[in-house]
Amino acid sequence: MTQPAIVVLGNGQAGFQVAASLRDGGYDGEIVVLGDESHLPYHRPPLSKAYLLGSVEDAGLAMRPTAYYAEKRIDMRTNSRAKAIDRARKVVSLEDGSEIEYSHLVFAVGARNRPLPVPGADLGGVYFLRTLDEAHALRQRINTAKKVAVIGAGFIGLEFAAAANHSGAKVTVIDVLDRPMARALSPQMASIYTREHTKRGVDLLFNTQVAKLNGVNGQVQSVETTDGRVIEAELVVIGIGVIPNSEIAEAAGLEVRNGIVVNEHLLTSDPNISAIGDVAAHPNPFADGNYVRIESIQNASDQARAVAARLTGKAVAPYGAAPWFWSDQADLKLQIAGLTTGFDKIVLRGDPEGTSCAMYLFLGERLLGVETINRPGDHMTARRLLATRVTVTAEQAADESFDLKQLVQPAKA
Amino acid sequence: MPKITFVEPSGKQVEVDAPAGITLLQAAINNNIQGIVGECGGACQCATCHVYIEAPWTDTLPAVGDMEDAMLESTAADRLPTSRLGCEVEISSAMEGLVVHLPSKQF
Numbered sequence: 409m410t411q412p413a414i415v416v417l418g419n420g421q422a423g424f425q426v427a428a429s430l431r432d433g434g435y436d437g438e439i440v441v442l443g444d445e446s447h448l449p450y451h452r453p454p455l456s457k458a459y460l461l462g463s464v465e466d467a468g469l470a471m472r473p474t475a476y477y478a479e480k481r482i483d484m485r486t487n488s489r490a491k492a493i494d495r496a497r498k499v500v501s502l503e504d505g506s507e508i509e510y511s512h513l514v515f516a517v518g519a520r521n522r523p524l525p526v527p528g529a530d531l532g533g534v535y536f537l538r539t540l541d542e543a544h545a546l547r548q549r550i551n552t553a554k555k556v557a558v559i560g561a562g563f564i565g566l567e568f569a570a571a572a573n574h575s576g577a578k579v580t581v582i583d584v585l586d587r588p589m590a591r592a593l594s595p596q597m598a599s600i601y602t603r604e605h606t607k608r609g610v611d612l613l614f615n616t617q618v619a620k621l622n623g624v625n626g627q628v629q630s631v632e633t634t635d636g637r638v639i640e641a642e643l644v645v646i647g648i649g650v651i652p653n654s655e656i657a658e659a660a661g662l663e664v665r666n667g668i669v670v671n672e673h674l675l676t677s678d679p680n681i682s683a684i685g686d687v688a689a690h691p692n693p694f695a696d697g698n699y700v701r702i703e704s705i706q707n708a709s710d711q712a713r714a715v716a717a718r719l720t721g722k723a724v725a726p727y728g729a730a731p732w733f734w735s736d737q738a739d740l741k742l743q744i745a746g747l748t749t750g751f752d753k754i755v756l757r758g759d760p761e762g763t764s765c766a767m768y769l770f771l772g773e774r775l776l777g778v779e780t781i782n783r784p785g786d787h788m789t790a791r792r793l794l795a796t797r798v799t800v801t802a803e804q805a806a807d808e809s810f811d812l813k814q815l816v817q818p819a820k821a
Numbered sequence: 822m823p824k825i826t827f828v829e830p831s832g833k834q835v836e837v838d839a840p841a842g843i844t845l846l847q848a849a850i851n852n853n854i855q856g857i858v859g860e861c862g863g864a865c866q867c868a869t870c871h872v873y874i875e876a877p878w879t880d881t882l883p884a885v886g887d888m889e890d891a892m893l894e895s896t897a898a899d900r901l902p903t904s905r906l907g908c909e910v911e912i913s914s915a916m917e918g919l920v921v922h923l924p925s926k927q928f
C-alpha cells in the first residue's frame with residue numbers, strides 16, 4: 409500500500425516552498441497543498457509596492473506557471489479550505505466535506521488581517537492589504553483617490569502610503585504609537601522615516617487613536633480620532649497587524665501561544681505535524697532561543713526548506729537561519745538583518761541626515777542586527793556576519809575605513 | 822517580441838518569445854525554465870535569480886546597479902563577469918537573440 413500524502417495547509421510562501429523543496433529533495437510520494445484563495449501561489453511583497461503602481465501585472469506575481477505543478481506532481485489546490493484535523497486518524501477535513509489522509513501534515517496557513525474594532529470599519533472604501541484580491545481592488549482605486557487615510561504606520565501601511573502619495577493622493581497616516589514601524593525598527597531609524605515621508609508630503613499623526621469611520625450612503629468619508637480630529641478620506645487602508653491562523657491547530661489540541669508552537673526542528677508536540685512561516689511560534693537562536701513568530705519571506709522560505717530537508721531525511725541541525733527583511737517605501741530601500749529587540753547601543757555608518765546610512769545595533773558586546781537605508785552592501789555583509797556568527801566590535805562598526813566584509817571573507821592569499 | 826534562449830543547468834536549450842517590458846526572471850518563470858528560483862519575487866533581495874549572460878550581450882545590457890551589485894556578491898554559484906540578476910534585467914526589443922545561461926545552483 410502506498411503511504412498517505414504529505415499534506416500542506418496553506419499555499420502561500422511557506423506552503424509553496426515546502427512542496428517545491430520536498431520534490432527537489434527527492435521525495436517521491438504524493439504532495440497535496442490546500443489553499444483557500446482562488447489563486448495559485450503568488451508573491452505577496454509586490455502587492456504593497458510595484459503592483460499598486462502598475463509596474464507588475466497579475467501574471468508577474470505567480471510563483472510558478474500552472475504547468476509547473478503537474479510536472480512536479482504537486483496537487484496544488486485552490487478554493488480548498490481545511491476545516492479541521494483529526495490527529496488520531498491522521499486526516500484533514502475540508503469545508504466541502506471531503507477528507508484527506510496524511511502521513512505528515514504541515515501548517516503553513518499564515519496570518520490574517522487584524523480587524524479594526526471601531527464603528528464604520530465595514531464601510532465601502534475601507535480596505536485591508538494582504539491578498540491579491542485586496543491589492544487588485546486597491547489598485548483600481550489608488551489612481552483616482554484624492555484623499556487617502558492609512559490606519560497603522562507599519563511596513564504595509566507605509567508602503568501603501570508611499571504608493572498613494574506617489575499617485576498624487578493626499579495621504580494621512582495614523583498610528584497609536586509614537587513613531588513609524590515601532591515594533592520592528594529602532595527609534596533612530598524610525599525618525600528618518602518620519603522625516604522622509606513628511607518631506608514627500610505624507611501627513612503622519614502619531615499617538616493618535618481612531619474612534620470611528622464616518623460614511624455617507626455606505627461609503628467612507630472620513631476618519632475620526634478619539635481626540636476629535638476629522639480626517640477626510642474616500643479611501644482608507646487598515647494595516648494594524650495580523651492574527652496567526654492557529655484555530656485549526658488549537659482545536660486539535662496543539663499548543664498555541666501567539667501562533668502554533670513548534671520546537672527547534674519546527675515540529676509541534678505531535679511528531680506528524682510541523683508548522684512554518686507566519687503562523688509558527690518557534691525558538692530562534694537570534695532571539696536567544698526565545699519563541700518568536702516572524703512575518704517575512706526569509707522566515708517562510710527557510711523554514712519550509714528546513715522542514716522539507718527533515719522530511720526527506722537530511723536535516724539534523726536545529727533551525728537557525730539568520731533573519732532578514734526589506735521594505736520599499738518611495739525611493740527608500742529599508743533592509744534589516746537580524747532580530748534587534750532589546751539593543752542598547754547604536755553605531756552609525758553614513759549620514760542619518762541623508763537617505764543612505766546603516767545602524768549597527770548591539771546588546772552589550774554582541775551585534776544583534778543591522779538596519780540600513782539604501783546601503784545594500786552593508787546589509788549583505790550583515791547577513792553574512794550574523795549567519796557565520798563572527799564577532800564584530802562596536803569599534804570596527806564605527807570605523808568607516810574598516811571593511812566589515814573582510815571579517816566574513818578573509819582576503820585570498 | 823524578442824526571442825531569448827535559456828540554457829538550463831542540464832544544457833537543455835529553450836527558446837522563448839519574451840515580451841519587452843518584463844524581466845528575464847519573469848520570462849524564465851513564465852516558461853518554466855529550470856535553474857532559476859526568484860524567491861523574493863523580483864525585489865533584488867535574494868540573489869536566487871542569478872544568470873550568466875552570453876557574449877556579446879554581457880556588455881550591451883544596461884549596467885549593473887548598486888543594489889544588484891551588492892546582491893551579486895552573495896550568489897550561490899560563482900559570480901562571473903557575465904553574472905546578472907534576472908529580476909534586474911528588463912527585456913527590450915533590442916535583445917533579440919539574447920542567450921542566458923542558468924547556474925548549477927541558486928542556494
Ligand SMILES: Cc1cc2nc3c(=O)[nH]c(=O)nc-3n(C[C@H](O)[C@H](O)[C@H](O)COP(=O)(O)OP(=O)(O)OC[C@H]3O[C@@H](n4cnc5c(N)ncnc54)[C@H](O)[C@@H]3O)c2cc1C
Nearest residue numbers: 418420421422444452453490517518538685686703704705
Ligand atoms: C502586502 C504585503 C507585503 C509584504 N512585504 C514583505 C516584504 O517586503 N518583505 C518580506 O520579507 N515580507 C513581506 N511580507 C510578508 C510575507 O509575505 C509573509 O511573511 C509570507 O507571505 C508568509 O508566508 P506564509 O506562507 O507563512 O503565509 P501566507 O503567505 O499568508 O500564506 C498562507 C496561505 O494559507 C491560506 N490559508 C489560511 N488558512 C487556510 C485553511 N484553513 N485552508 C487552506 N488555506 C488556508 C491563506 O489564505 C494564505 O493564502 C509582506 C506581506 C504582505 C501581506
Ligand code: FES
Nearest residue numbers: 863866867868908
Ligand atoms: S528574485 Fe530575488 S534577487 Fe532577483
